[in-house]
Amino acid sequence: MDTQVWIEFLKQNWLVIAIGLVVLFIVLNVVRTVVKWALAVLIIAGLLIYSGISLDKIGEVVSTVKDETVDTIKTEAMNMMMKEAKEAKYTSNEDGTYTVKAPNLELVGSSTSREVEVSFRGVPVGKWDINDTIQGFINDARNNAGSK
CATH class of the missing domain: 1.10.287 (Helix Hairpins)
Known part of the structure; x- marks a missing residue:
């Protein structure tokens, strides 16, 4: 506004x-x-x-602020993924899911799904489609686990 x-x-x-x-x-x-x-x-x-x-205008403003906040958090989380890729740890769970943990991020996904649940600084920020950045983060975490 x-x-x-x-x-x-x-x-x-x-x-x-x-x-x-x-x-x-x-x-x-x-x-x-x-x-x-x-x-x-x-x-x-x-x-x-x-x-x-009007209440419609107030609703529009609230919706706009919410969308901008989500976009900002998503951008910040993506930037954090690139910065913390070297510190990320990949864990394969028995139920077919995996967890990738970094100091400020946590991703939980399934090998059969193209989505991951993302938590940024301990706060869940929803399910995101796996894009190139997220896939790179997951791959780096796998490589970190394999090299140690």
């Missing part, structure tokens, strides 16, 4: 936002419990509706 858009929005609607915040603080200080929070939600919803921000 562009910060310039938010700055322009705040410049154009600063008075309404200020009045809304003052009313919100008065309501939060004067009214009790459930009614207080119901009024607070109504005031915030009113400000959002007045500002022209």
